[in-house]
Amino acid sequence: MQEIQAQGRLPGEPVAIVDIGSNSVRLVAYESHSRAPTPTFNEKALCGLGRGVATTGLLPEDGVAKALAALHRFRVLCDTMRISDLRCVATAAVRDAANRPRFLSLAERAIGCKIELLSGQQEARLSALGVVSSIHGADGVVGDLGGGSLELTEVKGGQAGYGLTLPLGGLSLMDLSERSPKKAARIVRETLSKVKLLIGLDGRTFYAVGGTWRALARLHMRQRQYPMSVMHNYVIPSRDALEFARLVERIDADALLSIDSVSSARRPLLAYGAAVLEEIIRKANPKEIVISALGVREGLLFSELPPATQIEDPLIVSAREFNRLRSRAPEHAEELFDWTSRLMASTHLEEEVEDRRLRHAACLLSDISWRAHPDYRGAQAYDLVSNAAFIGVDHPSRAFLALAAAYRHLSNEDFVTPQSRSLVTARQLDRARILGAAMRVAYNISAAMPGVLPRAPMICDKGRVVLTLPADLAALSSERLQSRIRQFARLIGGDPEIRALVV
Template sequence: MNSMLSRVREVAQTMVTSPEPATARTAIIDIGSNSVRLVVYDGPRRIPFTLFNEKVMAGLGASLAKTGRIEPEAMERGLRAVGRFAHLCREMKVATIRCVATAAVRDATNGPEFIARAQALGLDVELLSGGREAIGAAYGVLSGIPGADGIVGDLGGGSLELARVRDGAVHQTVSLPLGVLRLPQIRARGPKALERLLAKMLDKAGWTPEPGLPFYMVGGSWRALARFDMQATHFPLPVVHQYEMPAERAAQLTRIVSHVGKARLKEIPAITGSRVPTLPDAAALLSVVVRRLKAGRLVVSAYGLREGLLFEDMPASLRGHDPLLVAAEAEGEAQARFRGHGDMIERWIAPLFHDDDADDRRIRRAACLLADVGWRANPDFRAERGVEIALHSNWAGITVPERAMLAQALYSNFGGGTQVPGELDRLASPEALQRAMLWGLAIRLGQRLSGGMEGPLAVSRLDRKGDVLELILRGEDRDLLGEAVERRLRQLAHAMGIRHRLTP
């Protein structure tokens, strides 16, 4: 029995959550002013999956504004976290560990002591300058929101980093000592003290506002603020990445949060208790930053410094890959019955949708890559499973309306027909959902005709000729047709408002 258990353990150690070997695992230990966090990544390098994520609210910068030092209790708490994280990385056989420290350790008079003690635990601690921190956060946003064009603001415990991103690159950056742990003392000087200080700092840095640009919100306190807004507005999709708010909402949230008691804030499930005390100050800073920079809208990014560090290390060829499609392909290949089937389905249905623009084509392709992820689910709940995967999976590079379109496509593909499930109609326009529903019905037809195999798709063709939807097969392959295939062809044609025809 013991020898069998040993063999099982040996096999288990080689098992990973992606096609890449265990040696591909990477980890970031982020020693921040508020928290110390470990994230272990696995899977596709362009958009790796989070294998493990843990944080400790060490509060290294809690007393920095008063004493200039990391307090003894906070230092011990932070070092215990670092020691645990280093041990876990060894157990997980992480190949590459990058340990970085930011504002609190950078600014504290006893920061060198913290670094020395952390290095004694076997870690090489990289002390990031404010500029490097800003660049890392900006690349994190570019990793999760390709094509981002605006100002990235990363709010931490000890500092606020700003960066201008455009055309996949990071331009002007500035690091300001305006972290949430420093804000109470600044705001205590008077109602306009924070705004005056911010204006002075930005003028000194030579930062010129560009009116109308999006402002990308990074950092735990600002994400918590966005979750509060979701709760207040009854937003139906509890996914913070790429959640958007109008710029004027920042000032409104400042007023609202200041009148909501801490007990009420703690009742919101998505907001941790440790973030509650920072919300009023985080809202106040967001309001003055948005006003000073003349931002056009607010976009939340769940991707920040840690993801940016990984993104910077990638070859340029990998950075250009679409994170949504990379992740959808990995998920589809892991769960599908047959490899490569999603790609074949996408090519097969494409002739019906020549008028899709580039944005629609990538969402349609994502739906095709995920076309077989529900086959293990209970048949009565496959359509709901498709919606859950589309809405709640940790996708990047996808807006809220696009998530809704992906959900509708998978819902229709998995048997939901022409219905609009849940509250998707609050997330995307009727026209967008109608388009996605047609994708789903077309995918469903291809799935039934092919049985998931390449051959039937290779010898058949789907086309629209005027007001007729035509399924074309060679004469010798006509026996692939059946009642189920014709029924799905008829359903698709009816949804398109045209007739159908089978052509041998």
């Protein structure tokens, strides 16, 4: 454990995936092949390989040159990062092009490994697995919009169903419509009218994957002045998404608010992505649009994990990794979870399965900002958790975890802005306060070290909050500890008491 922390990384060899898409060629390196893979390097090149394929059947020469240069650069980067486990996949533009054999030969030479050409069904399935692996309880239809195609797959109960692929990628639509968004909308309408998969989406969730839809969501997020910058699991109510899609189709992209956050090479595709999204909403009537930052690459990693690893909770895995890398004594966090479990069971507060899951994660994250200056630990804890590369958690739950981590260091409300408060319910805010106050008591008696909390339980008993200290810890009953128990008791509705046992 100490060796791992000293090295500043988790055990396991790094892995990288190169995705040769119709619009971009991207390299993503991950710290290790785990249930919650953490990206350590992410770079893309917008090559436009799919431009013209729908009409000419050929990969454009300038796009091929850009892609080969990017692949050669990615090979050097992987060598620099000492990554030996490198996988490379190619999607719609390459599989649809007549000159793909020549391209694949040159590309494999440039990247230095075999390239797997995914079929439409394989691409759909892997994209859906990326969503299943990263969004807790995903239930609906996954749509992966690339430059050359749109893949649709139903997800439910942690499983990905049968997938299909449609020629509705942004570059394909641009070519087939002769750069007319109105004509593109008609093509989308006619194509989707035959898709039965969307019929069962009424009232459920549509999971949007792909760079163009992420760009649309980023604009929507900036327009709302949304208080969290994490894209994954960003939710847009369908009616709002429909109105925004119509706006993007109607006006010039450069006139959109915060358009500078979207690369100039992707801006021409926004109207076509909006047209596809609008028609899906009109035809299928989903309850909401949820943006997934994870797709084919993460789905590929997930598909290769053992079944026992696949069923692990990615949020708890991520939180445990943070705990191991940043806490003073990682074992203490699990003891804190057990300690608070006994405490919560003794209170009048109801705790659902999801409440317990989030409390577990909060305990694992409770000591990750200890290296900061004491005056800023609460603020740093909030920022670390709210912006961390977690998966398996929606934005309200992420905000709850960030608040609990901050309340663990602070008893005042100065750091709780109206924006951060807007992401959580009144119940979640109250639970964050209670959990944070309980953790403040726990850390005051344990000093973040294991072996203490199991011997010093705190429970609610007949209207009293009772902390019991064994004889050898009786000296811990200080004014500071009494103050922290009073703060907790005030939140829970009881009178504080410290019982020091005598030999």
